[in-house]
Amino acid sequence: MADAALNPRARLVIALMLAFGIAAVRGVAVLPVLVALPVLVALAAGQARHILRRLRGAALLALGVVVTLTLISGETVLAQIGPVALRLQGLEAGMLIALRLLSIVAVTLALLAPLSPFQLVAGLRGMGVPALMADLALLTLRYLDELAAELRRARLARRLRGGRTGWRALPDHAFLLATALIRAQARAERLWSAMRLRGYGSGLAVDLAPMRVTDWGAVTAAIIAALALVMLDRAL
Amino acid sequence: MHLPDGIVPVEMALAGYGASAALAALALARVKALPDPQAEIPRVAMLTTVFFAASLVAVPVPPVSVHLMLGGLMGVMLGWFSVPAILVGLFLQAVLFGHGGITTLGLNGMIFCLPALMAFGLWQLAGRRWPDLVALAAGSGAVLMALAIFAAIVLVGLPVVVDAGAERVALSIFLIAHLPLAMAEGVIVMTLLRVLRRVEPRLLPHG
Amino acid sequence: MNVLALHKLSVGHPGHPPVLSGLSMQMRAGEHVGLVGPNGAGKTSLFHTIAAVLPAQAGSAEVRGRAVRAGHFDTDIALVFQQAEDQLFCPTLFEDVAFGPRNMGLPEPEVQARVAQALAACGLTGLEDRPVHHLSGGEKRRACIAGALVMQPALMLLDEPSAALDLRNRRRLIALLAGMDQALLIASHDLELVLELCPRVVLIDEGRICADGPARAVLGDTALMAAHGQEVPHSLTPHDGTGHRHVRSFP
Amino acid sequence: MNVLALHKLSVGHPGHPPVLSGLSMQMRAGEHVGLVGPNGAGKTSLFHTIAAVLPAQAGSAEVRGRAVRAGHFDTDIALVFQQAEDQLFCPTLFEDVAFGPRNMGLPEPEVQARVAQALAACGLTGLEDRPVHHLSGGEKRRACIAGALVMQPALMLLDEPSAALDLRNRRRLIALLAGMDQALLIASHDLELVLELCPRVVLIDEGRICADGPARAVLGDTALMAAHGQEVPHSLTPHDGTGHRHVRSFP
Numbered sequence A: 001m002a003d004a005a006l007n008p009r010a011r012l013v014i015a016l017m018l019a020f021g022i023a024a025v026r027g028v029a030v031l032p033v034l035v036a037l038p039v040l041v042a043l044a045a046g047q048a049r050h051i052l053r054r055l056r057g058a059a060l061l062a063l064g065v066v067v068t069l070t071l072i073s074g075e076t077v078l079a080q081i082g083p084v085a086l087r088l089q090g091l092e093a094g095m096l097i098a099l100r101l102l103s104i105v106a107v108t109l110a111l112l113a114p115l116s117p118f119q120l121v122a123g124l125r126g127m128g129v130p131a132l133m134a135d136l137a138l139l140t141l142r143y144l145d146e147l148a149a150e151l152r153r154a155r156l157a158r159r160l161r162g163g164r165t166g167w168r169a170l171p172d173h174a175f176l177l178a179t180a181l182i183r184a185q186a187r188a189e190r191l192w193s194a195m196r197l198r199g200y201g202s203g204l205a206v207d208l209a210p211m212r213v214t215d216w217g218a219v220t221a222a223i224i225a226a227l228a229l230v231m232l233d234r235a236l
Numbered sequence B: 001m002h003l004p005d006g007i008v009p010v011e012m013a014l015a016g017y018g019a020s021a022a023l024a025a026l027a028l029a030r031v032k033a034l035p036d037p038q039a040e041i042p043r044v045a046m047l048t049t050v051f052f053a054a055s056l057v058a059v060p061v062p063p064v065s066v067h068l069m070l071g072g073l074m075g076v077m078l079g080w081f082s083v084p085a086i087l088v089g090l091f092l093q094a095v096l097f098g099h100g101g102i103t104t105l106g107l108n109g110m111i112f113c114l115p116a117l118m119a120f121g122l123w124q125l126a127g128r129r130w131p132d133l134v135a136l137a138a139g140s141g142a143v144l145m146a147l148a149i150f151a152a153i154v155l156v157g158l159p160v161v162v163d164a165g166a167e168r169v170a171l172s173i174f175l176i177a178h179l180p181l182a183m184a185e186g187v188i189v190m191t192l193l194r195v196l197r198r199v200e201p202r203l204l205p206h207g
Numbered sequence C, D: 001m002n003v004l005a006l007h008k009l010s011v012g013h014p015g016h017p018p019v020l021s022g023l024s025m026q027m028r029a030g031e032h033v034g035l036v037g038p039n040g041a042g043k044t045s046l047f048h049t050i051a052a053v054l055p056a057q058a059g060s061a062e063v064r065g066r067a068v069r070a071g072h073f074d075t076d077i078a079l080v081f082q083q084a085e086d087q088l089f090c091p092t093l094f095e096d097v098a099f100g101p102r103n104m105g106l107p108e109p110e111v112q113a114r115v116a117q118a119l120a121a122c123g124l125t126g127l128e129d130r131p132v133h134h135l136s137g138g139e140k141r142r143a144c145i146a147g148a149l150v151m152q153p154a155l156m157l158l159d160e161p162s163a164a165l166d167l168r169n170r171r172r173l174i175a176l177l178a179g180m181d182q183a184l185l186i187a188s189h190d191l192e193l194v195l196e197l198c199p200r201v202v203l204i205d206e207g208r209i210c211a212d213g214p215a216r217a218v219l220g221d222t223a224l225m226a227a228h229g230q231e232v233p234h235s236l237t238p239h240d241g242t243g244h245r246h247v248r249s250f251p
């Protein structure tokens, strides 16, 4: 699939363009487009199932917004269930927020989740993000395992020597967190030396893949789509 | 307590980006003036990892979720480095987990970075004299300050149809839900700094 | 009573094929057994299964008659990890060694006494207040051993106890372990150490027990050892003290 | 030209008194030197100082005529860490070994070729796609060595290279290192390995160099070795192959 090979930089730009386009929507008239857009992108990226799974948190949040706003705001009462009134304006505002949220998250995930950490960071560099921040992003992802392993190790070592469990272990845990962090930092320093000793300078060793015609095409299409969305929204 | 995508108008989101970019530029300039910024990177990255991971253990309390924020910790431990660290952490959270938002990245940056810098300032001022007290205040204070900024943004940003009174009630519930978090973060910062003072003073912000 | 009994035990990592399968063996209380085998044979994995860190893929392991269940840890067993850093988690050496006895609910004076004794046995007296991550490689290794000793377990599993030790400390460790009346299971590539400490040796390779018998018979069997990528220890091969010896060739 | 030159070098950890002081020594290109000394003598700290990980407390170190400055790393030096886990940081074994050559900007086919060669030399062929944290202890150690080898540095610092290796792999490692024409500085408690690989040995203890000379003279000097907590290696002491030997007593 052509899309699978989209340049990381292009993906970042497209994600930002579409996200801001969607965020700019104000009226309920274009809501169907907000549903269609992420579906299209997800299908194009071949990521549909993957995204659905990761969308759960955002969906819960969106539901919460809809329910809360429907209950607390607006004049027009749609229905009255005992003391609880469901209101039209709240429902509309809630739906708008919820759909904007879901569709932005879906678009972002579809475009960026398939990238490896290296590609993601290379893309950031390509967009002119300072080297220091790009390095930070890469190391952060790398150290995630290290930190988890450090915590796991400390917990295991603790249990093996008869460490308590349950709520009585709570103070122990705060302490464990602190010592694990200190040790993780010491290890981080050694790992960093190991990387530098093997020639890691400032900046990345991965090449920035050049933007090809398809990349430019996709970026242009995204810009047009975002503008069209905003203009459609303002016109209706 | 991230501001998700889609809640606030796009103009605010753009303004947030502008503000965060300016803050990042300032912080990076400060950082570059340090004697050997490269040597600090592993420590900064490890704390960024902690910050990044902390939000993953989240309890969704719609329309937001409660989780450790660690802004105060970042500020005290990293000083000006906390700004790039937090921004990177927020970006990764948004992109990899759909947590927070890509359009609201700038606003979230303000919600987390300003309290971090406040904590840093507090520590700079009095950390040496009353380490435990200041650590507690920095940890808790950062959460409270973040809450205040968050509330301000939501108040300004929510659609006009929302009834002002109801909005305030909802916000208060949300704020109260976060008070235990403020306490917990104070204790975390204090414990960590205590252990550090004892076994690895080199990593302390104040040698 | 047997301190350790394995019945048709299969050892492996979740989601991977078993590393070892159909292991059966027993250890009597107080017995010292050496566990040898090439890199990747599964010594560490076996230890983790016995210590309830890793679930058994099939069969069972029993410690003092009680079945081992993964995640249910037992202070009757002490495990000294192959990687010293995996085991030390407290800020200072003293706290790390005292962690076990404190959790066993011993009164503080007894804790202090036991810790002092364990540190002395491992040659660490004077380093009590050192942060553990400021110790040298050999000091860390000894700290781990002290942390296990102090628990006075019925069965100690030692994974490469002599790695990173200098010769004086290695000798001290040998003397210390030789004098212990608890059961010891020692995985090591240091065959001289195994030979000195363990009357009985178990050789594992290719997923199973290849030999189980008197140390001198197993370790001295040139054909057997060569077949499993091992060498007969120096002290079992005669040579002339000039430093030249019969180098065997390996695949 | 000297590949390494130390002038009155003091080595230590920030905020602590020096571990070693006033060290002076030279190594010629291609020379293989053994570094021995008891636990905590400062071998690892010295390596870290030479590799620019730790700042020198006084004096200077020069690698190929260039002064070492902490934080300014040089791909002419490769360091194999004592703790294997400190060194492996890529997701898979292949990526980890390829990390160095890729950073040196080599073209991809050359990277592939070099990595394949280094993995083969370390007996790791076939494990390319394994996550590094799923390797056994000995496999991790060899992965570290492969990552250093692949850089083809002028000076390799090996900290306990044979720890955690089984005898076959230890022998393979010895053969590999013996055939290298780069300079090697090898810190090890495995004196037999040092004896086989290094014509010259430096003994450090109590913060200074206690002996520097031909391996056979230093390691064979019973009084000197005993004074510094070491033992003369087996292969330099005659014995009869029964497993009994002259056990010296130590303080």
Ligand SMILES: Nc1ncnc2c1ncn2[C@@H]1O[C@H](COP(=O)(O)OP(=O)(O)OP(=O)(O)O)[C@@H](O)[C@H]1O
Binding pocket: C013, C016, C019, C037, C038, C039, C040, C041, C042, C043, C044, C045, C046, C082, D133, D134, D135, D136, D137, D138, D139, D164, D166
């Ligand atoms: N976490 C893991 N997941 C999957 N496989 C693993 C894991 N840890 C180890 N292995 C594999 O299991 C096998 C046995 O490993 P183990 O660590 O038990 O060997 P060992 O006998 O202790 O070797 P060594 O002497 O090198 O320490 C090896 O092939 C190793 O690659």
Ligand SMILES: Nc1ncnc2c1ncn2[C@@H]1O[C@H](COP(=O)(O)OP(=O)(O)OP(=O)(O)O)[C@@H](O)[C@H]1O
Binding pocket: C133, C134, C135, C136, C137, C138, C139, C164, C166, D013, D016, D019, D037, D038, D039, D040, D041, D042, D043, D044, D045, D046, D082
């Ligand atoms: N990060 C540190 N901070 C302070 N002191 C340290 C640190 N690391 C090691 N030391 C101390 O410095 C001394 C030298 O340690 P080093 O690790 O260099 O010894 P070594 O010769 O490599 O020993 P081993 O053979 O046990 O590996 C030891 O006494 C150790 O306790």
Ligand SMILES: [Mg+2]
Binding pocket: C043, C044, C045, C082, C159, D136, D137, D138
């Ligand atoms: Mg092992």
Ligand SMILES: [Mg+2]
Binding pocket: C136, C137, C138, D043, D044, D045, D082, D159
């Ligand atoms: Mg060392």
